[in-house]
Amino acid sequence: MCFYNQKRFSCGDWSWTNFAHRCNYEYRTGETCGMKLVNMTENDSSKCRLCEKIETKFRRRSAEVDRLERWKREGANLVASIDRSHKLIMDLDKEIFVLQRERETRRNTLVR
Known part of the structure; x- marks a missing residue:
């Protein structure tokens, strides 16, 4: 479970943005575990x-x-x-x- 930031558009859609931080479950250097969790949601006034x-x-x-x-x-x-x-x-x-x-x-x- 690695944490990513999320962008939420005015229409209600969303997209992943940049990588926030790695979880403790992945031991290989430079790798992520593949499961994305939301770290922070940024609201965007534009449409998707x-x-x-x-x-x-x-x-x-x-x-x-x-x-x-x-x-x-x-x-x-x-x-x-x-x-x-x-x-x-x-x-x-x-x-x-x-x-x-x-x-x-x-x-x-x-x-x-």
Whole structure:
């Protein structure tokens, strides 16, 4: 059981930061036992990497939906572009779903 500092983001996610100190159970020089315990938690006002990625994908999806609605409203005859836009929106929805699932899995891990 070796102690590490932890960073907690504003979104509730966390990450390990630097090594704090070694436990007494590891006798090999320079080695850690492999079990991580929290030494100190640092609160960070920023969002985690996953939340930033999800927000970026939502912004891109919103821009694509706006573009698609404008093309439909203007009666554009860009059928290939409209089809590509539909596919891009569906792809973004899938990517957002995967990232949200990854975020929930990470939040539900043992260490808090």
